Amino acid sequence: MSEPRFENLRLELRRGCLVLAVLAQLRTEHYGYALRKSLEDAGLDIDENTLYPLLRRLESQGLLLSTWREEEKRNKRFYRLSPDGEVILAQLLDEWLRMNDSIARITEIGVPAS
């Protein structure tokens, strides 16, 4: 009974985090598949149907730059953070740290002093 509810809330929570993770990971250039693998290695699974539309959206917002280039005899689209993206990433990271700090303080309120 609680599983679908948890799953919905988990997805909601992940949505914003994924943007942050993708932007942070693209401080160095990656193509789609490699980016997905690197996020997976860092413990953040993201499926292709989420990643590629997200990359397109972030690029259309001017936060990413992309270019097609041949690597290992195949054409691949490489993404990296744009100058605007760097600014936004810094702001988002700051926001993330503040939220993290707030959540930590809020949840600590309920913990009895030992």
Added chain:
Amino acid sequence: MNTNMIDRYLHTVRFWLPDNGNADDIIAELREDLMSQIDGRDLSDDDLAALLKRRGEPSFVASQFGQHKPLIAAEWMPIYWFVVQLVVLRILVPVFVLLIGPIEWLQTKGDANAVSFILRELGNLFVAQIFAAGAITTVFALLQRTPFRVNWDPRKLPPVPTRPARGSRQSKGSLIVEMVAGVIGSCVWIAILRSPEMASITIATVRLEIAPMWLHYIWPILVLTLASVMLNWFLLAWPMRLEYGPWLRVAIDAANLAILCAILLHGPPWIEASVAAIENVINASMTLGFIVAILVSSWELMLKIRTNLRSGLHAPTLS
């Protein structure tokens, strides 16, 4: 490896992609991702099918790239749904059941088969509901795509309605009975307006018909009857929203009383008969009936006003 299945898969995804000039680019990237996943392995058809199935149904994959604006945005949904329900259920259904249906039935002069008539009217109601829902959806879809936004002000929000006290409320049963009686009465008045000969009757050798003076009173009576039907309908549908419902009832009853007085003052004959003696008896009885009705109505009106005042219902004021 046979890449035919990948080609067909990507072709179908391409079909569903929004046509914004990026489709080929997206497909090339998806192809590259699939090839990276396969990574030179020689997959069997089953393995490849499983991989594509995991990837998702083509139209779903394509839909993720679209930035579709919903037809009705979430913030418009409450008012949209309210209007659809209001028009489709609370207006069209009673209008068809209480007004259009009876009028069309009268027009058939009872010649139509009742079952086929009801089925035809239900069909008309259904078509009207679908049309109304479609029209409302179109209007809202267009409205939310314009810069129009409601400039709301907390100071202009409507007051919280106070529920009328128990004494000033009518039971649902009496509201329904009054409403049905009002509809039947209205149909009779409309029928008389359409064909005045319907208002005559011959009993044995005596012919009775309503006097011409009634033609002056039919319209006010009809308007008041329909106003009463509508008021009852609103009181049934939105008992909390019609704050001044009991006072509207008093106003309608007062107007009815005024018409009764006017008819009495107009004087007989109200019914004309081919036999003078019978005409005199009927009109004398009616005079007495009108006097009693006026006395009873006045008393009831007074009681209603007193109940409304005691239950703290202030009369509506113009502002």
